[in-house]
Amino acid sequence: MTRAIVATTAAFTLLAAPAFAIVAEIDTDGDGVYSLSEVQTAMPDMTADAFNALDVNADGLLDADEVAAAIEAGLMPDPAG
Numbered sequence: 001m002t003r004a005i006v007a008t009t010a011a012f013t014l015l016a017a018p019a020f021a022i023v024a025e026i027d028t029d030g031d032g033v034y035s036l037s038e039v040q041t042a043m044p045d046m047t048a049d050a051f052n053a054l055d056v057n058a059d060g061l062l063d064a065d066e067v068a069a070a071i072e073a074g075l076m077p078d079p080a081g
């Protein structure tokens with residue numbers, strides 16, 4: 001049982017390894033994406049307009065790819081840096 005869990009976790013980690021990992025400190029509900037309120041908690045300067053501009057697929061959430069693009073564009077601070 002334990003081995004199966006470890007294998008599943010390893011596979012998930014490989015699949016979920018984007019250019020930028022969603023930071024748990026910001027992703028407070030742990031769903032793997034950032035909502036506007038989560039981003040605003042970490043970055044009070046973030047406006048809804050700015051958030052929507054970063055939300056490329058307009059689903060109301062920032063996924064890892066969108067966050068990576070925002071960091072590359074200098075629109076969000078790099079949590080790792």
Ligand SMILES: [Ca+2]
Pocket residue numbers: 026027028029030031032033034035038
């Ligand atoms: Ca979240």
Ligand SMILES: [Ca+2]
Pocket residue numbers: 055056057058059060061062063066
């Ligand atoms: Ca999105």
